[in-house]
Amino acid sequence: MDFDLSKPQKLLKESAREFLARECKPERVRALMETETAHDDGLWQAIADQGWLALLVPEEHGGLGLGLVEMAAVAEEMGRACLPGPFLSTLFATALIERAGSAEQRAKYLEPIAAGELRATVALLEEGASWDTESAKLKAQREGGSFRVTGRKLFVNDAETSNLLICVALDGDGLALLPVERGAGGVSIKPMASMDGTRKVYEVSFEGVSVPEADALGADGDARGALNGALEVATTALCAEMVGGMQWVLDTAVEYAKTRQQFGRAIGSFQAVQHQCADMLMMTESARSAAYYAAWTLTENDPAASVAVSIAKAYCSDAYREVGNRGVQVHGGIGFTWEHDLQLYYKRSKSSETLFGDATFHRERIACLVVDKEKN
Amino acid sequence: MDLNLTPNEQQFRDEFRAWLKANVPSEWKGGQLGSEDREDYIKYLRDWQRVLYEGGWAGISWPKAFGGRGATLMEQAIFQEELARANAPQLIGTIGLSLVGPTIIALGTDEQKARYLPKILSGEEIWCQGFSEPNAGSDLAALGTKAVRDGDDFIINGQKIWTSFAQLADWCLLLVRTDAEAPKHKGITCLLLDMRLEGIAVRPLRQMSGDSGFNEVFFSNVRVPVGQVLGEINKGWTTAITALMNERANLGTGVQVVFKRNLEALIARSRTVERQGRPASEDPLVRQKLAQAFLELEILRLNTNRALTSLSKTGIPGPEGSTLKLYWSEMNQRTQQTAQEILGPYGQLKEFDNGLWEYAYLRSRGNTIEAGTSEIQRNIIAERVLGLPKSY
Structure with a gap:
């Protein structure tokens, strides 16, 4: 057993850190946060040039065909840099297309995604705001060889900057995964101003939007299974990203505790402050174990993967928030100013907490898999 | 990986x-x-x-x-x-x-x-570890049990406390002070002590769980040959550190054994006790708590495996290893509270499941104290892993 990154994985992680330290400095995060989309074409192309958009794309479609552990290593660094923009939403869509798409559809979408030419997002949530696929109620009406959709999707990540939007709709008891291209008739997109400005969410309205049946993803297979699988991939990448965020908060708080003087000594020499930092370390490392375990089990198609993903998200959701709380507390007054970069991570921790289901959501999933085990 | x-x-x-x-x-x-x-x-x-x-x-x-x-x-x-x-x-x-x-x-x-x-x-000879004293717990190097040289013997006087297994031990790995003038870490010696020697009295300390696992051990003019020194005279602190490193390295893997069985038993029990006329295992809040206990235990296993990897490769447990004891001790207290909530009055019974839950709940209270309190663990993490300045 070897629970550690391999040498190539470590190199990949280091190069991601160096790239982001250069290209995604806090000033740039702040500047993008203030924009309408948090997206920057130059940064996106640079990310594509790093190969990160191709990382999970199979080689036959111009990708690198690497696994979730590599993805997690890069995502951790993205979280550390608080990278703004549509990477995660595109990753979610990539995983969905890879699972649900026909060979033709995969070729059509995955190659431009890998090259950085196509950004995509998945529209799942509705008014009920729940991340389980059973809560998708928007109906896809079959009409003369096409699906017609009228209704709203909420909390859609990066809808404004995505060239492709995959709408999750109900087709009888099953799901229809409908690719809607940017500019399609009947689609309107409205920002939902939210706490975390680095990761924008939108309301997307469909007014008689028509998608040919033949274009639907997963039409001849298990669309719901594909969506659940893609959610697990995206959730795992998010968890790794959250670990990177926690690490930044921890490092920053410890550095501050070493330098800030009160009563003639560094505040980090007081046990009350030390113990906050020790707890932050324990939570960060535990989150890291959980996130990489989820990544590994998914890559290996391990039967424990679903439980592992929910363990990771339940733990990371609580832990990032708590690490953020303590990070602010250690900093005192400066910690809750607009000026200090902690605010970026503090807000990211909150948006990450709910994205793809919060701790309560994932604990219930664990209960279904573990407590109900013998019954099923 | x-x-x-x-x-x-x-x-x-x-x-x-x-x-x-x-x-x-x-x-x-x-x-x-x-x-x-x-x-x-x-x-x-x-x-x-x-x-x-x-x-x-x-x-x-x-x-x-x-x-x-x-x-x-x-x-x-x-x-x-x-x-x-x-x-x-x-x-x-x-x-x-x-x-x-x-x-x-x-x-x-x-x-x-x-x-x-x-x-x-x-297993023919059972050992205990005579380290802690009434006035030397977290500050172990302040220990005061005296060993005075008399020819080829040491004569020992003093007291140890919290000594697990002393009531049945044949031998004791004992720390004594052999130089009262030297700085506190430099006057300690480690002895291999026969527990049947004259002048040793063991008084069991009953824990709140009812266990007599802990003891006080009193030494009154106990005569031990100098040949029983382990390591060097006045270098016993090195011996103690060697021993404690083994203790800390061992704790992580051993405790999982009990916890895993315990949680499986609790999940099974959650199907037999009821809430609002239905099995507790169907109650949303109970499910949340069971899932939390499950995920925390899984993460203990993962942290342990990461620490084992790090120890195997570098000889040093990584930062995740330094937090293991703190993690599992607090985790077990939370899980035992969850068990008590799910089991209600059954949890306190001495004969229900052979007294397992009543015992485990009370026993878990000691977890954050034994083998280095949570406060000491956090001090160590802060200073040695995070590099914060010393607090004392």
Whole structure:
């Protein structure tokens, strides 16, 4: 057993850190946060040039065909840099297309995604705001060889900057995964101003939007299974990203505790402050174990993967928030100013907490898999 | 990263699993015990260690030259996991096997190795660890039990406390002060002490759980030959650190054994107690708490595996390793509270599930105190891992 990154994985992680330290400095995060989309074409192309958009794309479609552990290593660094923009939403869509798409559809979408030419997002949530696929109620009406959709999707990540939007709709008891291209008739997109400005969410309205049946993803297979699988991939990448965020908060708080003087000594020499930092370390490392375990089990198609993903998200959701709380507390007054970069991570921790289901959501999933085990 | 077992590890696992299947006593029901039947229980555990020893499965981490298997850290972890899976009894000679033996191997003379190691393995001699004193707990180096040189002997006077297994131990790894003038870390000596010597009195301390596992040990003019020193005179602090490193390294894998069984039993019980006329296992809040307990225990396993990887590769447990004891001790307290909430009044009964829940709840309270309090653990993490300035 070897629970550690391999040498190539470590190199990949280091190069991601160096790239982001250069290209995604806090000033740039702040500047993008203030924009309408948090997206920057130059940064996106640079990310594509790093190969990160191709990382999970199979080689036959111009990708690198690497696994979730590599993805997690890069995502951790993205979280550390608080990278703004549509990477995660595109990753979610990539995983969905890879699972649900026909060979033709995969070729059509995955190659431009890998090259950085196509950004995509998945529209799942509705008014009920729940991340389980059973809560998708928007109906896809079959009409003369096409699906017609009228209704709203909420909390859609990066809808404004995505060239492709995959709408999750109900087709009888099953799901229809409908690719809607940017500019399609009947689609309107409205920002939902939210706490975390680095990761924008939108309301997307469909007014008689028509998608040919033949274009639907997963039409001849298990669309719901594909969506659940893609959610697990995206959730795992998010968890790794959250670990990177926690690490930044921890490092920053410890550095501050070493330098800030009160009563003639560094505040980090007081046990009350030390113990906050020790707890932050324990939570960060535990989150890291959980996130990489989820990544590994998914890559290996391990039967424990679903439980592992929910363990990771339940733990990371609580832990990032708590690490953020303590990070602010250690900093005192400066910690809750607009000026200090902690605010970026503090807000990211909150948006990450709910994205793809919060701790309560994932604990219930664990209960279904573990407590109900013998019954099923 | 590869979380699968290597072929060698698999072979080790399969071999031990098959051996356990053939050798775990069929009447053994598993679980923890209350205070009743204590003597029977102890005899039972002595017999069990003898069986392990004869099968070649005692002290697996020890080098082959000293009767061990030279098992890797991963194999040691597998060993613990398999014990859990087989619901096997615990090892009564655990202090000898995991703490005293490795310290004798590291620092003992050839005579000491030949004299003590075989009987630690076989369980014929049980050891205890005489470290803590009433005024030297977290600040262990402040210990004051005195050993005064008299010819070829030391004469010992003083008191130890919280000494696990002292009530049945044959031997004690004892820290004494041999130089009162030297700085506190430089006047300590480590002795291998025969617990049957004249002048030793053991007084069991009953824990709130009813256990008599802890003891006070009083020394009144106990005469010990100088040849019983382990390591060097006045260099006992080095011996103590060697021993404690073994203690901390061992704690992580061992405790999972009990926790895993305990949580599985709790999940099963959650189906029999009720909430609003339905099994508690269907109550949303109970499900949340069970899931939390489950995920925390899984993360303990993962943190342990990461620490084992780091220890195997670098000889140093990574930052995740330094937090293991803090993590599991607080986790177990939360989980035992969850058990109490789910079981309601059953949780306090001494005969329900053989008193398992009442015992486990009370026993868990000591987890954040023994082997370094949570406060000391956090100090150590802050200073040694995070590099914060010393607080004292």
